Amino acid sequence: MPERPVAMFAMTAENVPQIFPPEVLARLRGLVEIDPSRVAEDFTDPGVRDALAGTEILITGWGCPALDTATLDAAPKLRAVLHAAGSVKSFTSPDVWGRGLVVSSAAGANALPVAEYTLAMILLAGKDLFTYRDRLRTDRAFPYGRIVPGIGNFGRRVGIVGASRIGRRLIELLRPFDLRVSLADPYVDEAGAAALGVPLLPLDDLLGGSDIVTLHAPQTPETRHMIGRRELALMRAGSVLINTSRGALVDHDALIDALRADRISAILDVTDPEPLPADSPLYDLPGAFITPHLAGSQGNEVARLGLTVVDEVERLLSGRELAFRIEADELERAA
Template sequence: MPERPVAMFAMTAENVTRIFPPDALARLSELVDIDLSLVARDFTDPRVRARLAATEILITGWGCPTLDADTLDAAPELRAVLHAAGSVKGFTAPEVWERGIVVSSAAAANALPVAEYTLAMILLAGKDVFAHRDRLRAERSFPDGDILPGIGNFGRRVGIVGASRIGRRLIELLRPFDLRVSLADPYVDEAGAAALGVPLLPLDALLGGSDIVTVHAPQTPETRHLIGRRELALMPAGSVLVNTARGALVDHDALVEELRAGRISAILDVTDPEPLPADSPLYDLPNAFVTPHLAGSQGNEVARLGQTVLDEIERLLSGREPAYRIDLEGLARAA
């Protein structure tokens, strides 16, 4: 690559300034030859097409149009696609991989706030915070000095379903706490789990032996309703299901039945469908805590995604391998 390779944004225009605040844009302009006023939302646009002919680095993000064969034919110099977001599945056609274009994603940077959200919810769930908040609202008092039975995070059993980027980051964040953490993942062996510092269990054993189960598997045809009626029935009474992965991993009809029975609770940042219909019982069930898909990068956190892309550009310019390169085999198992 030349000293200042030609680059172009491909995302929604509003996301450029969110992901790349002024100091990041200044650094980007030093590293690459980029027109900050040009953001590709349609690869057939004549102005975009003209720039595409010389583009060597495409900086993508939410709202990127599909990189198909026709677009790639119009970009003969393209060497790298650096994605300032999570999954690249939605816009990369097979030809991207067939042509050997380097693809990198900021998914690891986006994993951190999801893991942080999950950590917070695990600790709050261990204290049964949401039920006690509702009780306090209703009764406007609580017994002074009483120690509440059945709650607390000392020795609480936490089962992690999926050693994804988020699952692995969560394992790291959980280490300082007095929790008993276990993992279920068909792609991890005993040695891999030992390296992560957690015992590896079959999914059924993990579900049956956890006070809190948190889902971090990718969405694939095989993982649809990974947590279904049979799996939910394995969870102990009083346990909590946390899902920050994809809504379709959990059978919502079966979950609603369990919640209505009052046997378990659920914390859901993702749902199926998303958003939920206005009449969904999940909005009103007292043992369901639903948030609007906010665990991932929000607000000032999205600048971390831009920082990741800038670091990847520096690696490319120095002849090093990108830190977060995605290969086709890994893509098939990714979220």
């Protein structure tokens, strides 16, 4: 039987048993030599440094320290970095690809719960559920039996900004519903949008023609505050902005003014900064519904990330192409 390659976890140690519960860890240990009690939270730790010398596969996750040149020099046998989370931007460097290392990410697996969260919020927002929940709490009365005008999800116009992994998954999840979905993305052409089954619109047209706008663009210098005062003014009165991408895509000062004017409402799972300061008006404005970055994998969902990595290890060891390989040139447009 061939000798199993040596692997090591590099992430926040407390996350390992959640991402790799017993049944997932057992599959992984059948493929590689890995000690779940040794987790690299600091690559300068002497014990970790010694272990790096024989490590061929790094299994990374949230809290992974930077893979700088000194760390890579200490790991001469390293051939793959398999990330059990989303973006690899925070800990990789050009040197990772310069040395020919294979990099993979479970971002696709993490896209599903974000898309599910967004779907749920779209349907709830279409019913204006948050407004009526608050009204019921205040008034303790409601005209039961009467048709409530202006709400509902039949023909509701949903604008998706960004055909990212999450944006594409959301398009799939929205298909069974009687919603009118459109897309804005400068990197998608008409043929690409047709393949996704949605019309492609300029961003301004999407903002002005949608009842619900949901953001799924990456955070780059170009997308910072892409939804600012001008863009918010283009949105229809009574429309809803959903952000599950990155807080910096939205100019929060401009958003607060729009919410105070009661022109639009907002559902934010991400903010800028994160967490919000305790005195942020967003906590109390009636048109704002804030959740603490819960859309991504949480609880039992994180095991899906571990399973994705185990599947990638199997592909790597059998010589097959990785399903979720990340190339260096993709990082510029990635979240």
